[in-house]
Amino acid sequence: MIRNFFRRLSLALALSAPVLGALPLAGSARAAVRPQAAVYFPNWNVYSNESQQVKNLPWSKLDCVYHAFWKIVPQNGGYAVVSTDPWADTDKSNPLAHFPQYAQMKRQYPDVSVMLSIGGWTCSGRFSEMCLTAAGRQSFIQSCLNALDAYPFLSGIDLDWEYPGEARKGGGGNEGNPVVGDDKTNYTLLLKELRAALDGRFGKGAKQLTVCCAASTDILKKQDYAALFPYVNRINVMTYDMTASYDSQTGHQSALYGPVSADTAVKYLMKQGVPAGKICIGSPLYGHGWRVSAPADSPVGAKAQGLSSSPLWKQLQKLETAPGWQAGYDEGAQAAYLYNSDKASPDYGVFYTYDSARSLDAKLKYIRVHSLGGLIVWQSGGDDGSYSMLSRVYQGLH
Numbered sequence: 001m002i003r004n005f006f007r008r009l010s011l012a013l014a015l016s017a018p019v020l021g022a023l024p025l026a027g028s029a030r031a032a033v034r035p036q037a038a039v040y041f042p043n044w045n046v047y048s049n050e051s052q053q054v055k056n057l058p059w060s061k062l063d064c065v066y067h068a069f070w071k072i073v074p075q076n077g078g079y080a081v082v083s084t085d086p087w088a089d090t091d092k093s094n095p096l097a098h099f100p101q102y103a104q105m106k107r108q109y110p111d112v113s114v115m116l117s118i119g120g121w122t123c124s125g126r127f128s129e130m131c132l133t134a135a136g137r138q139s140f141i142q143s144c145l146n147a148l149d150a151y152p153f154l155s156g157i158d159l160d161w162e163y164p165g166e167a168r169k170g171g172g173g174n175e176g177n178p179v180v181g182d183d184k185t186n187y188t189l190l191l192k193e194l195r196a197a198l199d200g201r202f203g204k205g206a207k208q209l210t211v212c213c214a215a216s217t218d219i220l221k222k223q224d225y226a227a228l229f230p231y232v233n234r235i236n237v238m239t240y241d242m243t244a245s246y247d248s249q250t251g252h253q254s255a256l257y258g259p260v261s262a263d264t265a266v267k268y269l270m271k272q273g274v275p276a277g278k279i280c281i282g283s284p285l286y287g288h289g290w291r292v293s294a295p296a297d298s299p300v301g302a303k304a305q306g307l308s309s310s311p312l313w314k315q316l317q318k319l320e321t322a323p324g325w326q327a328g329y330d331e332g333a334q335a336a337y338l339y340n341s342d343k344a345s346p347d348y349g350v351f352y353t354y355d356s357a358r359s360l361d362a363k364l365k366y367i368r369v370h371s372l373g374g375l376i377v378w379q380s381g382g383d384d385g386s387y388s389m390l391s392r393v394y395q396g397l398h
Helices: 043-047 098-108 127-131 134-150 183-202 225-231 262-271 313-319 357-369 388-397
Strands: 036-042 064-075 078-083 113-119 156-160 208-213 234-237 279-284 288-292 304-306 325-330 335-340 350-354 374-378
Touching: 036 043, 036 113, 036 388, 043 064, 064 098, 064 134, 064 156, 078 134, 113 134, 113 208, 127 134, 127 183, 134 156, 134 183, 156 183, 183 208, 183 225, 208 225, 234 262, 262 279, 262 357, 279 357, 313 350, 335 357, 357 374, 357 388, 374 388
Parallel strands: 036 064, 036 374, 064 113, 113 156, 156 208, 208 234, 234 279, 279 374
Antiparallel strands: 064 078, 288 304, 288 350, 325 335, 335 350
8 A cells, every 4th residue: 555644753642631521431541451453454455456355354363444544524514524435435336345345244253343544644634624613523523423323333433633733735635734723632622522422322432432643752742642542442653654765764664662663652652641551553564665875784774765666565575585685683673674785686775674573573572561452554455365464463462
């Protein structure tokens, strides 16, 4: 799926008491939870060469599937949520439509959550204006309720607003993220009101509410996780794209440890009072690449030119044993990389940052040791035909 959704950066919160009269979800907010093995399934997978379908996911090795993406549109003086691709999702004339398959698989695997994810990198442009007024928020909330009524197999709503308070220009099909009000306050209000509406319509705790956030504390300071966490079941920290091919030197896009890493993001959130069981970290099933400018004994941190392609994990794992390629591992960061040192190869000097089986195992151990809420994987289309990595996630957590 490689796309600009990948430029996700960070995490932020505040340790002050909730300012909006927050009440925890049923049970203690700090109660231990079963860690989730979760994967995002984007609706554009319907166009993949493999014709990837919902029914072919490894349902017995998953706890949660996030369907991506729906978006916010102005409607009747308010706001509504609609599919970014109705033909792929719900069109009855499409034999590969995703939602009929979700309904079928949910009957077979009732314990697997199916979440409707709204937003994403390219479709976050209406969040701020929608949140600006109570009327805007209520129209959006009503549309979410309508979607859950229409598709009973859905377990809840996932908000992937990238990012509250972080102004970003759009263009070329990307809505960007204009900031038109006090996103920090309005985001918490939205979650408070949406939580109350979900409980009122379906029963307390019957439907889940989750959010995505970046892994950079600079961005997360623009949201108030200390106030909002009681309203959500999980906070999915997008611990990938922390370094990417748009940078001028190589690095680790999904390091477990280091100045910008999953560990620093988790510790920051927990310092704000967020329970460990509500924090999920992420793993990418794709890589970022560069061509190193000059030969280097240690290619990590070397000056390099970014590559436009972002290969999937199922492609990268084949390079681990290919001639000319070195499968490297940074012990300090617990991060994997690939580097081509064959001067005769057209790929000489190419460096890829990605999650290998080893670095994934390190994350899974970290989740268990720190009693985190689980792991999110972006996205299912990056795995191989037997879903080796998704199976590894499930086995590692359970």
